[in-house]
Amino acid sequence: MTVLTDREKEIVDYLYTAERDAREVIKITDKYPELTIEEAYGLQDRLLERRLMENKTKNVGVKLGLTSKAKQVMMGVDEAIYGYLHADMLSTEWEPVNYSELIHPKVEPEIAFLLGADLEGEDVTAEDVIKATKYVAPALEVIDSRYKDFKFTLVDVVADNCSSIKFVVGSKWISPESIDLGSIGMVMSKNGKVEQTGSSAAVLGHPAEAIAWSVKELSKRGKRLKKGDIVLSGAMSEAIAFTSGDSIIAQFDGLGSVSMFCK
Amino acid sequence: MSTKIENYASELLEAEKTCKGIAPLTDRDSSLTVEDAYYIQLEMVKRKLAEGRTVIGKKVGLTSVAMQKMLNVDEPDYGHLYDDMELKNEASIKVDTMVSPKVEAEIGFVLSEDLVGPNVTFLDVMMATKYVVPTIEVIDSRVSDWNIKLIDTVADNGSSAKVVVGDKQSTLETLDLRTNSMVLYKNEELIATGAGAAALGHPAHAVAWLANKLHEFGITLKKDELILPGALSGAVVVEAGDTITADFGPVGSVTVHFE
Numbered sequence: 151m152t153v154l155t156d157r158e159k160e161i162v163d164y165l166y167t168a169e170r171d172a173r174e175v176i177k178i179t180d181k182y183p184e185l186t187i188e189e190a191y192g193l194q195d196r197l198l199e200r201r202l203m204e205n206k207t208k209n210v211g212v213k214l215g216l217t218s219k220a221k222q223v224m225m226g227v228d229e230a231i232y233g234y235l236h237a238d239m240l241s242t243e244w245e246p247v248n249y250s251e252l253i254h255p256k257v258e259p260e261i262a263f264l265l266g267a268d269l270e271g272e273d274v275t276a277e278d279v280i281k282a283t284k285y286v287a288p289a290l291e292v293i294d295s296r297y298k299d300f301k302f303t304l305v306d307v308v309a310d311n312c313s314s315i316k317f318v319v320g321s322k323w324i325s326p327e328s329i330d331l332g333s334i335g336m337v338m339s340k341n342g343k344v345e346q347t348g349s350s351a352a353v354l355g356h357p358a359e360a361i362a363w364s365v366k367e368l369s370k371r372g373k374r375l376k377k378g379d380i381v382l383s384g385a386m387s388e389a390i391a392f393t394s395g396d397s398i399i400a401q402f403d404g405l406g407s408v409s410m411f412c413k
Numbered sequence: 414m415s416t417k418i419e420n421y422a423s424e425l426l427e428a429e430k431t432c433k434g435i436a437p438l439t440d441r442d443s444s445l446t447v448e449d450a451y452y453i454q455l456e457m458v459k460r461k462l463a464e465g466r467t468v469i470g471k472k473v474g475l476t477s478v479a480m481q482k483m484l485n486v487d488e489p490d491y492g493h494l495y496d497d498m499e500l501k502n503e504a505s506i507k508v509d510t511m512v513s514p515k516v517e518a519e520i521g522f523v524l525s526e527d528l529v530g531p532n533v534t535f536l537d538v539m540m541a542t543k544y545v546v547p548t549i550e551v552i553d554s555r556v557s558d559w560n561i562k563l564i565d566t567v568a569d570n571g572s573s574a575k576v577v578v579g580d581k582q583s584t585l586e587t588l589d590l591r592t593n594s595m596v597l598y599k600n601e602e603l604i605a606t607g608a609g610a611a612a613l614g615h616p617a618h619a620v621a622w623l624a625n626k627l628h629e630f631g632i633t634l635k636k637d638e639l640i641l642p643g644a645l646s647g648a649v650v651v652e653a654g655d656t657i658t659a660d661f662g663p664v665g666s667v668t669v670h671f672e
Contacts, residue, residue, distance in 0.1 A: 240534050240535075242614060242615070242618065244610065264536070264540060285539070319536060321589050321590055323539060323585055324587055
């Protein structure tokens with residue numbers, strides 16, 4: 151068990167209870183403008199330890215954020231970010247997502263990578279990622295920043311586990327070798343109306359490149375991706391907001407579809 | 414272990430041997446709990462193992478909304494599969510070796526690694542699946558006339574009797590088990606259809622439920638075990654002379670004869 155400083159304790163409690171109670175909060179950099187990105191990842195670790203313990207759940211993988219040029223420009227940064235996925239964040243196509251447990255959710259279409267082998271090291275390439283991947287599958291990621299109006303700096307969002315809250319994985323899983331992962335078209339509709347279109351190339355040029363990037367970042371912090379992990383490789387279009395009563399479906403060329411219903 | 418649990422276990426095993434149904438346990442003892450029922454099932458496991466049987470897998474039952482409504486429950490149940498229950502494709506079964514048999518079509522999972530609860534998700538199950546097989550589960554209630562409540566069927570090993578396993582083994586690659594087709598034929602006549610989602614939304618989700626449920630009893634789903642995740646349509650009554658085929662499209666088909 152890590153010994154937390156008073157500041158860490160305060161911030162972890164602030165963000166953990168915000169998620170637990172589905173309550174929006176003011177971003178932490180308003181009070182602590184001096185926080186660095188390294189400290190933010192440290193806070194994320196502490197937050198996740200707290201979450202694993204309180205929710206009696208387990209880690210199942212990693213998600214990437216800010217993987218599109220457009221989002222990076224918007225945030226004034228030139229790199230992606232990562233957060234972790236827990237078993238209790240897994241939602242399914244056959245059970246509705248409960249709006250009352252969320253603050254101001256949005257949903258993003260992504261390609262999920264299911265790993266058949268560990269991935270680590272600072273020289274991992276996209277080819278290594280493909281080789282270590284047992285299956286790819288269509289996925290929806292629900293993000294729900296704990297910060298008021300989704301307004302935050304890079305430090306804030308990293309500390310907040312990159313706005314992670316739920317994810318849904320489609321049921322058709324295929325080998326990554328059997329499809330060109332660099333150019334998978336995607337159409338996301340809400341209540342029967344097309345809301346977003348995009349391509350897997352929006353994810354740092356190729357989703358496997360994005361995952362290779364994350365492995366390098368994790369390695370710098372002494373971490374790795376493990377066999378059995380799921381990795382959400384980054385949004386293929388902008389996120390769309392949804393509310394109670396909405397149905398979302400994302401259809402992927404060659405990968406099938408994934409859907410969710412919010413009650 | 415209370416004598417009550419031991420006695421009910423003896424009675425159910427005797428009913429299985431003699432093919433004579435017994436009165437529902439719940440009619441005779443209103444104090445029995447679902448937990449007691451699971452311990453009755455586990456007592457039977459102990460006795461079967463002592464007789465030289467081995468456990469080759471487990472089954473999930475009551476996975477369809479229709480069956481859950483019928484028994485007024487909101488969760489599935491499970492049973493153990495023993496080596497003498499497994500039959501090959503095209504096998505013949507004598508109906509007089511059972512009380513009142515029915516058949517169900519299921520996509521069987523064979524695991525490449527152990528699955529230990531809690532917090533097992535359908536993702537874990539998919540990753541730990543070596544292959545899937547087409548199966549027909551022959552169910553039989555040792556309680557007369559299928560006059561069962563949840564507690565009765567749980568005590569009676571989830572009403573399991575036989576499992577007929579088809580020849581084709583498929584890895585999950587390119588399959589979509591949620592929408593995978595199932596067509597059931599009786600004497601070459603189509604009598605039921607369904608898809609994977611009938612088993613708790615996704616057959617792998619039913620396997621995950623089982624792994625987590627068994628954890629409560631200190632039991633693990635083991636590598637190479639056959640797991641039946643639940644029926645993809647309602648159960649069908651069979652009698653001597655019937656031939657049943659379940660066709661699962663890309664997952665293959667399986668046939669059993671009754672005589």
